[in-house]
Amino acid sequence: GQQLNQSPQSMFIQEGEDVSMNCTSSSIFNTWLWYKQDPGEGPVLLIALYKAGELTSNGRLTAQFGITRKDSFLNISASIPSDVGIYFCAGQLRTNAGKSTFGDGTTLTVKP
């Protein structure tokens, strides 16, 4: 099946710093999704991207759907302690009945 490579695996940053993480795939997706998961909870959708080249913001978060449709990045600006958690990218294919393929996650730690 399709594989997603998400990097970095973990990040330790100071409060106020900007963060960038990305996902790449060997094959294309029609939709890219970015989720945040807190310990013991289900993932929460942050941003959904539906078109190649699309750049979308949600507050301090910005994500882009790569032109090749094989990659996406998520940026977090001016990080705060509550940004701590695991961030997952996920890709979907229209032809795959809505199933999502998930990256392995990026664990973000923010030091006050």
Add this chain to the structure above:
Amino acid sequence: GAVVSQHPSRVICKSGTSVKIECRSLDFQATTMFWYRQFPKQSLMLMATSNEGSKATYEQGVEKDKFLINHASLTLSTLTVTSAHPEDSSFYICSAREAVSLGYTFGSGTRLTVV
């Protein structure tokens, strides 16, 4: 926005018993729901696609007789872990989508511990 309720949030059961986990779409109808399994510090692994009114579709390697899925209504899917063993201990999460144009909403997950 769309809300998916998952119950129970935590369950401890003895080996050999069965456990049922419920996933409800609270304010929308969902013909399709997905069940995932997540091990500590790992990503979500899709187990099966739950289809309202028909049989679930299982991913390769997932035992359908072990993980029984029933999607009897447009707002409820259940996952039953039958004859549970310690290796079934995991975090189980469901997801559903209100509309094709929207992303999937996840339940809050169920932490299953088999002792």
